[in-house]
Amino acid sequence: MGALSIRKVKKSYGDTHILKGIDLEIENGQFLILVGPSGCGKSTLLNMIAGLDDITSGEIYIADRLVNNLSPKDRDIAMVFQSYALYPNMTVRRNIAFGLEIRKVPKIEQDEIINRVAKTLQMEHLLDRKPAQLSGGQRQRVAMGRALARNPALFLFDEPLSNLDAKLRVEMRTEIKLLHQRLGTTIVYVTHDQIEAMTLGERIAVMKEGEVRQFGTPQQLYDLPSDLYVAGFIGSPSMNFIPCVLGEADGVGVVTLNNGKDQLISLGQISDIQRPFVGKPVILGIRPEQLTDPASAHSDHPNMQILTAMVTITEPTGPDTLVTVNINGVKTVARCHPRAAGVPGQSVQLSLDPTKALLFDPVSEKRLA
Ligand SMILES: Nc1ncnc2c1ncn2[C@@H]1O[C@H](COP(=O)(O)OP(=O)(O)OP(=O)(O)O)[C@@H](O)[C@H]1O
Ligand SMILES: [Mg+2]
Incomplete structure (x- = not known):
């Protein structure tokens, strides 16, 4: 079953075209990364999947269901924002329970869910604290806990680690990966960090200026980037681009x-696509x-x-x-x-x-x- 299918999705504000026709498809249980520089449209796309923003044209299917006209609460998704968006006056327990209360989940079931989530995220000892009494990483965990308290078809993460310091970011990255391995959830995860993209993603969409430049596995993007942009964006230090003239012997x-x-x-057998470039300038990427x-x-x-x-x-x-x-x-x-x-x-x-x-x-x- 297709977990998420995005077909020819466009977004414009007046004459400004933010997303210029996005096509993406992932299977159940896959971890999809949307990566690209600031302003390329990652959050816009994620918000459209979530239903927080309307689509100018195109179609979005979640679990094979067209969701274009469904409100966020009917889409069977859970979202974790960059800002965590925790309720400051509520304890961790109530922050996690809040969504369950709204959906009128019985109290006994709520307690079961909270205990399960707290155990999964190793934050049982934090349940009675308020957000102000938590570190950045702990707050981030609560925000994830709130998402995990649901059992949605799709998890959406918008730069959930960007407020953390470098060391914690790496630790939480591993935790998210372990969680995904253990729970087999389908995740769409936005980041502008190519290392985060490579380490977490099973599928990566590299975006630039409202377009997907390449969609593939981390290895495909690394070994066979489709263009100079993707080649330079993925990998650190960046690929070397050496101007030269192609010859043939x-x-x-x-x-x-x-x-x-x-x-x-000598580079190797020349291909049919390369042959017309003999005698002309090319860029050698190493x-x-x-x-x-x-x-x-x-x-x-x-x-x-x-x-x-x-x-x-x-x-x-x-x-x-x-x-x-x-x-x-x-x-x-x-x-x-x-x-x-x-x-x-x-x-x-x-x-x-x-x-x-x-x-x-x-x-x-x-x-x-
Ligand atoms: N309501 C709006 N009206 C007009 N333009 C908008 C509106 N909202 C967003 N944009 C523009 O859409 C583009 C994409 O924004 P978006 O927030 O999706 O980028 P992003 O890839 O998430 O960037 P970042 O990494 O900085 O979060 C930006 O150029 C932004 O200025
Ligand atoms: Mg964003």
Whole structure:
């Protein structure tokens, strides 16, 4: 059964088109992430799923039911907001119970539900406190508890961790993932943080300016981004984008990389989509970990390419060191073993995995598959 289906959904305020035709579909129990920069329309889309905002055109189905004309309370959803929206004068217990009272759930059943939720979220000892007596992470847990007290078809989260400090954010992220694994709930989760998106999502929709640029699994987005935007947005440090001209030698794509001297790099069999670009400018996309010191490289590929470059700066992260070099006039980051990171001002040898290198059209910005 489809848990959520969004078809050609648009939203406009007068002449301003906020959402320009969104199509998304997830199955029961899946964790969907909507990720993108501020203002791209994530909350607008979530609010339209929740019924807090009307749809200009298109259709939204929850559990195979068209919900366009249903009020929020009839949509079988529970929402957790960035602000938590707890009632300050009520205890945690009553904050969780409030929605149940409104729906006239019998008192005995209410108590059962509250105890179950409190146990799930490990906050039994907090039930008699008021929100002001809780830490940020605990408040966040209460907001989740209120959602969990229901048993909805769909959970909607709008940046629920953005008010927490970095350490707590990582802890709560793990808790949410565990909760999802344990309860098998269907979740739509909004964030602007690509790491949160990658670690939590089973499906990710990368949004920009009211459009979904790519919808796929975290691995698909990472390995085969559809365009320069997605390629640059997912992954940290970002993918390197090196301008070059595509050449061809015996059916193999080649590019020249220059750091002091020209070095010809073979990329692999040229595809039909790439062939028209021979002799033309392209963007070579390489993730930092695919450019590394030769000893750290996965040398199982027989065609591993070695290049020499001058080190500009080295930045240790602990397990490895980010080494910045200049290639074809752009800053390029390699991820090296700390002992093989080189010294600024001297040259270093780097190994490039040609099977992982991507090519993009600089005009359309699409990946040339
Ligand atoms: N009532 C409104 N009238 C006109 N424009 C609006 C209205 N509400 C939102 N917008 C615009 O719609 C766009 C999308 O807003 P939205 O809140 O969905 O962004 P977002 O992706 O959630 O951003 P953030 O990460 O900052 O929360 C923004 O440019 C915003 O200014
Ligand atoms: Mg928002």
